[in-house]
Amino acid sequence: MTDLTRRAPWLWRALLLLALALALLPTTDLLRLAGSLDAADGMVAIVDDLPPESLVLVGFDPDLGTYAEIRPTVRTLLADLLEHDARLVFVSLTPEGRALAIAERARLLASAVAPERLMDVGFVPGAEAALVSLARAVDGTGDGLVAGLPDEPFALGLVIGGNDIGPRSWVEQFEPRVVAVEIVAVAPTVLLPELTPYLESGQLRALLATPRDGAAYRESVAPTPLGDFDGPAPLAVLVGVLVAVAVLGFAVVSGLGDSLRSSRGREPA
Amino acid sequence: MRRPTIPALVIAVGVLVLADFLVVNDSLGELAGVAIDAAIVVAAGAALAGVGALVARRANDVWRRRGDPVGAGLVLAGMAAVLVAGLRPGAEGASDPAVGWIVSALMLPIGATLFGLLFVTTLSAARRSVDTGGREAIVLVGSAVVLLILLVPIGGTAGDALAAAADWALEVPIGAVFRGILIGVAVLVAVFAARTLLGIGSTDD
Numbered sequence: 001m002t003d004l005t006r007r008a009p010w011l012w013r014a015l016l017l018l019a020l021a022l023a024l025l026p027t028t029d030l031l032r033l034a035g036s037l038d039a040a041d042g043m044v045a046i047v048d049d050l051p052p053e054s055l056v057l058v059g060f061d062p063d064l065g066t067y068a069e070i071r072p073t074v075r076t077l078l079a080d081l082l083e084h085d086a087r088l089v090f091v092s093l094t095p096e097g098r099a100l101a102i103a104e105r106a107r108l109l110a111s112a113v114a115p116e117r118l119m120d121v122g123f124v125p126g127a128e129a130a131l132v133s134l135a136r137a138v139d140g141t142g143d144g145l146v147a148g149l150p151d152e153p154f155a156l157g158l159v160i161g162g163n164d165i166g167p168r169s170w171v172e173q174f175e176p177r178v179v180a181v182e183i184v185a186v187a188p189t190v191l192l193p194e195l196t197p198y199l200e201s202g203q204l205r206a207l208l209a210t211p212r213d214g215a216a217y218r219e220s221v222a223p224t225p226l227g228d229f230d231g232p233a234p235l236a237v238l239v240g241v242l243v244a245v246a247v248l249g250f251a252v253v254s255g256l257g258d259s260l261r262s263s264r265g266r267e268p269a
Numbered sequence: 270m271r272r273p274t275i276p277a278l279v280i281a282v283g284v285l286v287l288a289d290f291l292v293v294n295d296s297l298g299e300l301a302g303v304a305i306d307a308a309i310v311v312a313a314g315a316a317l318a319g320v321g322a323l324v325a326r327r328a329n330d331v332w333r334r335r336g337d338p339v340g341a342g343l344v345l346a347g348m349a350a351v352l353v354a355g356l357r358p359g360a361e362g363a364s365d366p367a368v369g370w371i372v373s374a375l376m377l378p379i380g381a382t383l384f385g386l387l388f389v390t391t392l393s394a395a396r397r398s399v400d401t402g403g404r405e406a407i408v409l410v411g412s413a414v415v416l417l418i419l420l421v422p423i424g425g426t427a428g429d430a431l432a433a434a435a436d437w438a439l440e441v442p443i444g445a446v447f448r449g450i451l452i453g454v455a456v457l458v459a460v461f462a463a464r465t466l467l468g469i470g471s472t473d474d
Contacts, residue, residue, distance in 0.1 A: 033425030106369030126309035193447035
């Protein structure tokens, strides 16, 4: 490999440009990111059942590293909720989530969404303690230090996960204290194993936690005036996966070969 | 010599919050609310202290020209820009459009770019870990290759089969291992909490 690089130093740059060019090509029917559309049924049904002017509490705590995976799904879901005349109340329990919430609110406000539909409670420090205080404020058992909540019942809790305080914390701390507000979540794939039991027990009413589920949800929702969020091109994903498989596969085969040779070398003659 | 103040505080607050969770009682609820609000205030104070320490450290780096004074200056400039945008007269705090612009147009794209580099650095790190010759590394990276193949975004029957296999892998073997770790951590936390509540050992152990 090193010899090849020495002979053709432009090779890596050419491969990178080729990969970028492939990612820009239009998608064909052969490639498809979405899995079964059934995966999105739960979320679609819940959003469809929301009465007009519903108040939705949005716990916005993704992290910068994994937000790219769920961003198109989150944007589609927020747009769909607004399309169903819901009013969103943003709250963040982590600084990183707060920064991303500021960006998403700014984007929606720039898309001419009325500010009264995008209320902002802001950042509440204290991790789980903040979540308990928020639950008490929503439940009306205590105002605590969480200010800015509207004095109306919430119809739904939407948790955008990724950070330490995500859907699991909401199920543990918020859901038992505010049983009237059901929780749905969008989370990166890495959180799926810890969230699946909550989905099966009904503590999470709906969950979109893999790129395939997200793509299925985006296909299930009609484009809104706020935009049509297609997500990454399947060809771009394919190129990335193939590059990763090639690099790692080569390393594994080489490693296995080395391991085999060294074990043979240790065998007694 | 053991100091009982902190364990006593932990026991009192822990029992109070637990009792409030289990028993519906207004007075208990108000007491628990005070404890929870105190935790929030302490967390906010700790965050502010952290920011203050960061400013002091970076200002010192700039002043004494040690470490990375350019980077330290950029950190201070970034903090100052957000503070000025959010706290200038007439500004709307964190909801101010200027703060939104700084976050949306500068901070998030820079952060996303850095995380985008993870694609290259993670592959490189995985390859190097296999090169060290460890069997665990080969198994780990080999499993990653199998999962990546399951995530190939193709359509049709083959795509459906791959998707079903990927879902099974995430929900059964990976889910089982992950939940096993979570249950183990939870048991350890429960044991540690019980030891603290019962006064066995010290919180500094």
